[in-house]
Amino acid sequence: MGQSDEMAAFLRIVERGGFSAAARGSPLTPSALSKLVQRLEARLGVRLLTRTTRRVALTPEGETYAARARDILALIEAAETEVTAGRGRPRGHLRVNTSTAYARHRLIPLLPAFFAEYPDITLDLTIIDRPVDLVAEGVDVVLRTGVLEDSSLLARRIANGRxxxxxxxxxxxxxxxxxxxxxxxxxxxxxxxxxxxxxxxxxxxxxxxxxxxxxxxxxxxxxxxxxxxxxxxxxxxxxxxxxxxxxxxxxxxxxxxxxxxxxxDVPVWAITAPGRHRMPRIRAFVDFVAARAAE
Structure with a gap:
């Protein structure tokens, strides 16, 4: 198993909250996943996860590793999709975060048309009325209205309101x-x-x-x-x-x-982490929402 496969397996454990949940639908058993993390921790010389009887949680070092792993896997995916552009429709899993108001009144009504156009994309939508760290929390796109505070991220103005x-x-x-x-x-x-x-x-x-x-x-x-x-x-x-x-x-x-x-003016922003905005599924989602938001 290569390092990118290890990273993907590690992130699956983190996102599913445990080894048993991560093993469902995977060729690896819970025991194999546990040993994978043990080997990874031994190689790095740090503990990445804390384990309880119910779930696992990231240590500070684990949070850093998970964030960098997401970036690396995103870059690999972007590189592969760029060289195969035009061979198929955007596909894959998309993680989007927005506020309650924007989700209810703007985004959710658009989703049937989005899935009709992009049936190979799946969506994990989190709705939180507070700022989120999209890198640490593994979010691909954040949709927000109003003033932005973090200038290190890539922000595209997709609409103007009042x-x-x-x-x-x-x-x-x-x-x-x-x-x-x-x-x-x-x-x-x-x-x-x-x-x-x-x-x-x-x-x-x-x-x-x-x-x-x-x-x-x-x-x-x-x-x-x-x-x-x-x-x-x-x-x-x-x-x-x-x-x-x-x-x-x-x-x-x-x-x-x-x-x-x-x-x-009340701008509506689509915010992504550097390096991820070129991924076809992210670009397709942002372009779709921007076109409908402008209307």
Whole structure:
């Protein structure tokens, strides 16, 4: 067994969480996989896994090895697929991470068309409303909206959006409709906690942009929860338009202060680790989502 095969087997153990799970569908038995890791650890002189009765976990050295192994195997795959380009459709397993809101309102509705076009690609979709380390966690593509923080990754802007202020009709009937930005100071504004910039809403004031600090009785770490609370009549929200466009169109939410609201651009990014963006299945996925997101 070559080093690349060892790396692939090691990653299978890590991703499946144990030797028995990794052995299913593999020509290697759990015992053979365990011995493979023992030989690998002996050769490297470090412990890569900690073993319990239920599962295995990576040591710090194991995390480093797993991250580099993913990169190496990705480069091998990219090299092989480049020289055989045109001989077949993109295939293989794809790991994608995105936020709850983007998954629900944009990505998941696209998946039937994606699989119809690329039936040889399988997808592992993780949905987490927090930043992820795509290298350490073995993610191929991260889809995120807003400001990026890690400049060491490759980011492709696949769409531009904007934010909208809105509330449910029953809330407005109960509390009144704000007719100018200052009216929001007497309203319940629901915001994301932990992000100071999301509590400062920008409005046009002549030739300048004025910032208004809003507040309300509840905050959340989930933009999707903000949408649900607005639909329940708890208050006024300011979120990406793609999250609420359907609710505004069918009257469940009402857009507010559209003329005064100075919405900044909300870019949508497809983020990959260096070296992986050329892999056909990753390129096919990003190109597909970018084409639909632009629409």
């Amino acid at each position: 934010r909208v202020i809105c509330a449910a009709p029953d809330y407005l009937a109960r509390r009144g409709t704000p007719l100018r930005p200052a009216d929001l100071l007497t309203h319940d504004c629901i915001v994301l906690h932990g992000l100071a910039r999301m509590t400062v809403w920008p409005f046009r004031d002549g030739d300048r942009i004025a910032a208004l600090n809003v507040r309300g009785p509840v905050t959340s770490d989930s933009a999707e929860a903000l949408r649900d609370m607005a639909l329940a009549g708890l208050g006024i929200i300011r979120v990406s338009e793609f999250m609420v466009r359907d609710a505004i169109d069918d009257g469940r939410l009402v857009a507010l202060l559209g003329a005064e609201h100075a919405s900044e």
